[in-house]
Amino acid sequence: MRISAALPAGVTALLFDQVKRRRRFEGRAVEILEERGFSEAILPILDYFEPYQALVTRQLRDELYRFVDRDGELLVLRGDFTPMLARLLAPCLESLELPLRLFYRGDLVRYQEERPGRLREYYEIGAELLGVAGQEPEEEVLDLFLRILSLEGEEIRVILGFAGALDGLLLAADVDDRSELARAVARRERRVASAASTALLEVVEEGVPVRANDLGSLSATRLEALQDLCARLQTRFDPQKVTLAVDLAEFAEDFVDGDLVRDAERRSYYDGLVFRAYLGGSAQSIGRGGRYDRLFRRLGCDLSAVGFSISVDPMLRGAGS
Amino acid sequence: MRLALPKGRNLEPALAAFRAAGLGLRGVHANSRHLRQTLEEDDLEVLMLKDWDLPLYVEHGIADFGVVGSDVLGETDGDLLIPARFREGGCRLSLIGPSDAPPAAGSQIRLATKYPNLAKRFVATRPWGAEIFKLSGSVELGPLLELSEMAIDIVQTGQTLRDNGLVEIEVVEQVNACLVVNRASYQRHRRRINDLVRELERKELVL
Numbered sequence: 001m002r003i004s005a006a007l008p009a010g011v012t013a014l015l016f017d018q019v020k021r022r023r024r025f026e027g028r029a030v031e032i033l034e035e036r037g038f039s040e041a042i043l044p045i046l047d048y049f050e051p052y053q054a055l056v057t058r059q060l061r062d063e064l065y066r067f068v069d070r071d072g073e074l075l076v077l078r079g080d081f082t083p084m085l086a087r088l089l090a091p092c093l094e095s096l097e098l099p100l101r102l103f104y105r106g107d108l109v110r111y112q113e114e115r116p117g118r119l120r121e122y123y124e125i126g127a128e129l130l131g132v133a134g135q136e137p138e139e140e141v142l143d144l145f146l147r148i149l150s151l152e153g154e155e156i157r158v159i160l161g162f163a164g165a166l167d168g169l170l171l172a173a174d175v176d177d178r179s180e181l182a183r184a185v186a187r188r189e190r191r192v193a194s195a196a197s198t199a200l201l202e203v204v205e206e207g208v209p210v211r212a213n214d215l216g217s218l219s220a221t222r223l224e225a226l227q228d229l230c231a232r233l234q235t236r237f238d239p240q241k242v243t244l245a246v247d248l249a250e251f252a253e254d255f256v257d258g259d260l261v262r263d264a265e266r267r268s269y270y271d272g273l274v275f276r277a278y279l280g281g282s283a284q285s286i287g288r289g290g291r292y293d294r295l296f297r298r299l300g301c302d303l304s305a306v307g308f309s310i311s312v313d314p315m316l317r318g319a320g321s
Numbered sequence: 322m323r324l325a326l327p328k329g330r331n332l333e334p335a336l337a338a339f340r341a342a343g344l345g346l347r348g349v350h351a352n353s354r355h356l357r358q359t360l361e362e363d364d365l366e367v368l369m370l371k372d373w374d375l376p377l378y379v380e381h382g383i384a385d386f387g388v389v390g391s392d393v394l395g396e397t398d399g400d401l402l403i404p405a406r407f408r409e410g411g412c413r414l415s416l417i418g419p420s421d422a423p424p425a426a427g428s429q430i431r432l433a434t435k436y437p438n439l440a441k442r443f444v445a446t447r448p449w450g451a452e453i454f455k456l457s458g459s460v461e462l463g464p465l466l467e468l469s470e471m472a473i474d475i476v477q478t479g480q481t482l483r484d485n486g487l488v489e490i491e492v493v494e495q496v497n498a499c500l501v502v503n504r505a506s507y508q509r510h511r512r513r514i515n516d517l518v519r520e521l522e523r524k525e526l527v528l
Contacts, residue, residue, distance in 0.1 A: 113398045115377070115398070116377060116381065117381065157505060157508055157509075159508070187401070187402050187403045188402040188403065188404045188502070188507065189403050189404065190404050190405060190518060190522070191405070191406070191527070191528055204404075205511075205515050206511070245508065247508070278504065278505045278508075280382060280505065281381070281382020281383075281385070281503060281505050281506060281509075282381060282382050282505060283380050283381070283382060283400050283401070283503050283504035283505055284380075284381075284400070
């Protein structure tokens with residue numbers, strides 16, 4: 001009998017040199033993480049579905065592979081490490097010594113449209129820094145993220161922003177649907193942005209408004225701090241290899257204000273710094289992260305939480321091409 | 322930079338708009354057999370692609386920017402920036418059938434289309450249901466030969482419908498050619514892209 005070597009859509013196998021390359025990268029990344037005091041968490045591939053109902057966006061929930069186990073429990077295949085780790089830590093936080101520096105690695109499984117570059121099973125490595133207040137953890141996590149990415153990647157572009165940065169401008173716009181406006185800003189639809197305000201058009205064009213105060217005084221101060229952080233980090237990395245830029249349009253749909261997203265299921269768990277990394281010309285991000293105190297608040301805890309994840313194989317494939 | 326141009330109905334309006342905005346695009350025309358042309362005077366490489374493939378090429382950074390219809394964008398789940406929509410060459414995506422009566426409330430029809438995702442979203446807003454199936458071309462033949470009761474397809478002048486005894490029942494959405502840009506390319510070539518779009522706006526070539 002002839003057996004086909006075909007695999008389901010969105011699934012791939014690594015063989016020979018590809019395995020050596022992934023393991024070599026992973027080994028070096030783990031070395032850096034451990035040097036910086038991060039310890040590994042090994043998380044299960046199966047979990048109950050119920051805890052994620054309130055923790056993740058509807059889009060992510062729709063992408064999770066769910067099934068009913070033989071005993072009738074509704075289970076999911078692991079689709080995101082961060083909420084899984086958070087929900088496991090939240091009940092025992094009081095007995096843990098903070099801060100916590102944890103990292104993880106493994107496969108995630110999510111349904112994706114069948115398109116090139118969209119995998120349904122993919123390998124991530126990531127880290128979380130929990131329980132350090134202020135801006136320090138953001139700098140520590142970003143520095144770590146960039147060091148790991150630059151182990152293999154060339155021409156890495158990291159875009160920084162913060163959730164809620166455009167909330168004031170969106171709320172001030174005279175439009176019926178502010179979620180649609182935010183979506184148009186994220187897609188750089190100039191006509192829609194310019195009809196709403198000059199400042200939003202400036203954000204679409206340049207990533208930031210000409211006058212930071214147009215964002216509101218609190219967001220203006222945060223933008224200044226973020227630009228300082230961006231400049232500080234850039235000095236530590238070869239600009240030929242890694243470039244950092246602040247661009248608020250990229251994260252226009254990451255709201256904080258409750259009036260903007262009445263539908264809580266559309267809110268991501270990020271509520272502070274947000275960042276994404278791209279390699280070369282690809283529009284598919286190879287890494288992402290940010291501050292997600294909101295996720296712990298949903299679990300009844302008041303905790304500073306910053307983390308990142310890197311999609312290892314797209315990064316290695318992009319770096320090798 | 323690489324510009325991806327569509328081979329279909331959006332090519333001529335896009336070429337006219339780009340030329341009016343200052344790009345020469347010399348030698349680029351609908352009948353060209355060149356799939357790839359380097360245009361030194363425009364500092365561009367031009368790729369000629371099928372409409373349905375174009376978003377993928379731009380999304381993956383093979384092309385930095387391109388032109389594609391909003392009908393294709395609405396059907397494909399791509400991650401693209403859309404800084405402008407062209408004024409000329411607009412058309413509409415419409416529900417068509419043998420008579421101008423829409424389906425009765427509560428009825429179930431068979432609906433042929435090239436756009437099953439758009440059709441699904443449209444039907445979800447209507448008081449009737451549909452078994453939606455995809456045809457690759459000549460969608461009008463569906464209702465004409467009774468493979469389906471109705472169809473959702475592009476209507477430009479409506480002449481093809483009239484010639485075949487079909488009518489436009491309802492406009493599903495207006496369709497325009499869109500300027501699409503790769504996310505990473507926008508970061509790298511922000512100034513050049515913004516200058517081009519501003520010029521298109523100044524000449525009132527985009528909406």
